[in-house]
Amino acid sequence: xxxxxxxxxxxxxxxxxILSILIFALAKLMPGDPFTGLITPDTDPKTIExxxxxxxxNDSILVQYGRWITNAFKGDxxxxxxxxxxxxxxxxxxxxxxxxxxxxxxxxxxxIALPVGLLAGRYQNxxxxxxxxxxxxxxxxxxxxxxGLVILFLFGxxxxxxxxxxxxxxxxxxxxxxxxxxxxxxxxxxxxxGAILGTATTIQYxxxxxxxxxxxxxxxxxxxxxxxxxxxxxxHIFRNSMLPITSNIGMELVALISGSIFIETIFAYPGIGQLxxxxxxxxxxxxxxxxxxxxxxxTLIGTLVSDILMSVVDPRxxxx
Amino acid sequence: xxxxPNVEDVIEETELDSSSSNPPLGFKVIAREFLKDKVAxxxxxxxxxxxxxxxxxxxxxxxxxxxxxxxxxxxxxxxSEFLLGADSGGRSILxxxxxxxxxxxxxxxxxxxxxxFVGVTLGLIAGYFGGVIxxxxxxxxxxxxxxxxxxxxxxxxxxxxxxxxxxxxxxxxLFMWAAKTRLVRSRALSESRRDYVSASKTxxxxxxxxxFREVLPNISSIIIVNMTLNxxxxxxxETGLTFLGFGLPASTPSLGTLVNYAxxxxxxxARPWIWVPASLLILVLMLCINYVGQALRRxxxxxxxxx
Numbered sequence: 001x002x003x004x005x006x007x008x009x010x011x012x013x014x015x016x017x018i019l020s021i022l023i024f025a026l027a028k029l030m031p032g033d034p035f036t037g038l039i040t041p042d043t044d045p046k047t048i049e050x051x052x053x054x055x056x057x058n059d060s061i062l063v064q065y066g067r068w069i070t071n072a073f074k075g076d077x078x079x080x081x082x083x084x085x086x087x088x089x090x091x092x093x094x095x096x097x098x099x100x101x102x103x104x105x106x107x108x109x110x111x112i113a114l115p116v117g118l119l120a121g122r123y124q125n126x127x128x129x130x131x132x133x134x135x136x137x138x139x140x141x142x143x144x145x146x147x148g149l150v151i152l153f154l155f156g157x158x159x160x161x162x163x164x165x166x167x168x169x170x171x172x173x174x175x176x177x178x179x180x181x182x183x184x185x186x187x188x189x190x191x192x193x194g195a196i197l198g199t200a201t202t203i204q205y206x207x208x209x210x211x212x213x214x215x216x217x218x219x220x221x222x223x224x225x226x227x228x229x230x231x232x233x234x235x236h237i238f239r240n241s242m243l244p245i246t247s248n249i250g251m252e253l254v255a256l257i258s259g260s261i262f263i264e265t266i267f268a269y270p271g272i273g274q275l276x277x278x279x280x281x282x283x284x285x286x287x288x289x290x291x292x293x294x295x296x297x298x299t300l301i302g303t304l305v306s307d308i309l310m311s312v313v314d315p316r317x318x319x320x
Numbered sequence: 321x322x323x324x325p326n327v328e329d330v331i332e333e334t335e336l337d338s339s340s341s342n343p344p345l346g347f348k349v350i351a352r353e354f355l356k357d358k359v360a361x362x363x364x365x366x367x368x369x370x371x372x373x374x375x376x377x378x379x380x381x382x383x384x385x386x387x388x389x390x391x392x393x394x395x396x397x398x399x400s401e402f403l404l405g406a407d408s409g410g411r412s413i414l415x416x417x418x419x420x421x422x423x424x425x426x427x428x429x430x431x432x433x434x435x436x437f438v439g440v441t442l443g444l445i446a447g448y449f450g451g452v453i454x455x456x457x458x459x460x461x462x463x464x465x466x467x468x469x470x471x472x473x474x475x476x477x478x479x480x481x482x483x484x485x486x487x488x489x490x491x492x493x494l495f496m497w498a499a500k501t502r503l504v505r506s507r508a509l510s511e512s513r514r515d516y517v518s519a520s521k522t523x524x525x526x527x528x529x530x531x532f533r534e535v536l537p538n539i540s541s542i543i544i545v546n547m548t549l550n551x552x553x554x555x556x557x558e559t560g561l562t563f564l565g566f567g568l569p570a571s572t573p574s575l576g577t578l579v580n581y582a583x584x585x586x587x588x589x590a591r592p593w594i595w596v597p598a599s600l601l602i603l604v605l606m607l608c609i610n611y612v613g614q615a616l617r618r619x620x621x622x623x624x625x626x627x
Contacts, residue, residue: 015463022467029479141606143556145563146599149582157589164585258470265564266583276471277564280478292475295468303466 004311012304019296020072024065027289077290082282087290091272097167098264098271102256104187105194109252112195113202118241120203121210122233132203139200144259148193148266155189162189165268190267194259198252202245209241216240243313250306254299353619356626360615367608370601371425378422381415387571398593405593407581417597420573423485424562425605427574428555430489431496436547438497443504444531448512458505464498470557474566485572492557496550503546507539541620548613552606559602575602 052058059067071077077087120132139147156164163169167186172179213219214237222232260273268274272291279287354361398405405413446457476491477483511517512535520530555575561567562576563583570577578598582588587595618624 015466018463019467026475026479031479137607137611138603141552141610142603143560143606145560145579146602149579149588149595149599153582153588153592157585258468261470261474261564262560276474280474280566283478288475292468292471295471296466299468300466 005308008304008307008311012300015300016297019300020069020293021065023289023293023296024068026292027068027285028061030285030288031283072290072293077293078286080284080287082279082284083287087286090287091275091290091294094270094272094275097269098260098273100167100183101187101190101194101260101264101269101271102253104184104191105198105256106249106252108191108195109198109202113199113206116199117203117206118210118233118238121207121214121241124207124211129207132207136200136204139196140204142197144193144197144262145266147196148190148263151189151193152266162186164189167270186269190263190269193263193267194256197259198255202248202252205245205248206241209244210237213237213240247306247309247313250302250304250309253305254302257295257298257302349625350616350619353615353625357615357618360611363608363611364615366604367612370605370608374418374421374425377418381418383419383573387411387416387573397591405591407578407594413578413594413597416573416578417575417601420575420578420598421601421605423568423572424555424559424575424602427485427489427558427568428551431492431554431558432547432551434489434493435497435500435550436543438493439500440504440536440543442497443501444508444536446501447505447508448527448531448535450509450512454505454509457501461498461501461505464495465502467495469495470561473561474564477561477566483569485568488568492554492561496554496557500546500550504539504543507542508535511535511538545613545617545620548609548616552609552613555602555609556606 057064075088077091079085080087080090083090116132120129123129152164155161163186168179168183169186172182210233218240219232219236222236223229227236257273260271261276262273263269264271264273265277272294275287276291276295278284279291354364407413407416442457442461446454472495473491476494477488480487480491508531517530517535520534525534558567559574559576559579562574563580565580567576568574575598579595579602582595582599618626
């Protein structure tokens with residue numbers, strides 16, 4: 001078991017290395033450098049040239065890569081072209097919001113998906129189950145941005161139940177309970193959008209697992225021992241069906257991260273997904289590079305977690 | 321898929337290898353599956369009608385005429401002149417809907433064809449030859465799979481010097497072939513260990529003939545199912561990127577362009593005629609294609625068939 005995990009982690013190192021080279025190459029392809037923003041009509045080209053020389057932009061590409069990757073490891077991604085402050089602190093301000101939103105989305109996904117999936121599987125072919133199957137088809141097919149807009153339109157503008165943008169109202173003191181509740185209030189619509197998309201696969205999996213498990217011998221044994229039906233479902237079947245769901249959590253994380261670009265843009269939620277789109281708009285290449293690297297590492301870790309959990313759940317797919 | 325498969329060979333293989341769980345999709349099997357599943361049949365009919373309407377309708381619409389700005393008609397609500405109203409530039413929503421749907425479908429289709437071609441070729445090579453070649457291809461696939469796709473596409477779109485529909489299709493295809501390669505490879509791997517392949521090898525058949533004329537037809541059903549589902553996904557990704565403003569150039573309308581107008585709160589809340597039809601069309605397209613894909617998947621797997 002540990003051998004598999006170790007091997008999988010070691011396997012990640014070359015991937016991380018190639019990813020960093022790719023992103024460095026992309027960064028070099030992007031027009032401009034940290035001093036482009038300083039140029040005004042009466043700037044002496046020599047001053048800029050001296051600055052470039054001092055920053056090492058005239059060094060060989062290998063030296064530049066070496067410096068970039070060492071700094072990246074220390075969390076130093078340079079200075080934002082437009083905001084003129086360290087990239088790491090801009091991302092730091094926003095990352096908290098995205099983590100908060102992702103956590104909320106995952107919790108909401110499972111709060112909805114677990115009971116619905118279990119009940120749909122238990123009462124297969126009932127009216128409830130049929131509605132769930134239709135819900136699954138729709139939530140699986142609907143693109144993130146369409147769902148986000150519809151939810152924003154209905155609950156934000158038509159019914160006006162929830163705020164339509166931001167992560168917190170102005171004038172609420174940070175640190176108080178009211179502040180926390182206000183943040184939560186802003187999370188509901190974007191969280192719901194992410195959760196509906198997440199439930200599609202989770203409910204589907206869980207429902208199929210329960211239907212499969214119903215015919216298994218261990219269920220028959222439990223029933224013939226005299227275990228009540230509800231207990232068979234809540235204990236025996238639930239535990240068995242949960243395993244494949246848990247292993248999916250890594251991929252869920254990856255989906256959330258790429259979905260955050262859409263969801264945060266639609267709900268004007270100040271997280272790193274929105275920051276990415278804004279930075280692209282303002283051509284803030286140092287922030288873009290750092291974000292692509294960050295997203296790449298998160299995707300890598302998500303896949304890693306998924307693979308490891310999968311091998312824990314299903315020993316047949318262990319690597320050796 | 322193979323340009324001109326030898327019919328006799330295919331029939332012979334199917335008869336010899338009747339135990340295979342993924343036989344080539346027969347038209348009869350598909351027809352029976354659709355007749356048995358009324359929803360799938362409805363989805364198929366709706367899809368065909370939609371595609372015909374969009375493509376025939378778009379033929380009668382002049383793109384320049386539709387995309388011409390006329391400020392007098394700015395945000396015109398639905399009326400007899402503009403059946404679905406007009407956008408901020410006074411351009412007819414209905415006209416843009418037809419053109420946009422056609423463009424989105426064509427782009428989704430092109431990407432599906434390109435990525436399938438690459439994925440099937442590489443997957444067959446990796447699965448058939450195995451060994452070092454398989455290892456090299458699959459490590460590249462592993463790497464592409466862990467890339468943050470949306471972000472890479474958006475970054476590439478912003479830094480390519482001349483951005484056209486063609487470059488857009490290429491950039492998207494760059495990241496979409498890997499999953500297909502993995503799928504085809506796993507199928508080709510088990511198929512290539514079967515007796516008919518060994519027999520063909522002993523007879524001295526060229527490797528590429530075995531791969532494309534003998535192995536490929538046997539895994540074609542799974543590829544067709546995968547292509548159908550990918551087609552829906554690709555339309556979703558294209559409209560999504562265009563929605564964010566990183567898809568098609570502004571002169572070429574897409575369904576995403578129309579939904580993109582809803583990013584202004586005013587349009588979203590007060591002028592639903594601009595974005596609702598396009599969103600609905602995307603949803604209906606995705607639902608129908610997915611449903612047809614699911615029915616095809618069931619038809620491809622004897623264990624899941626309804627009919």
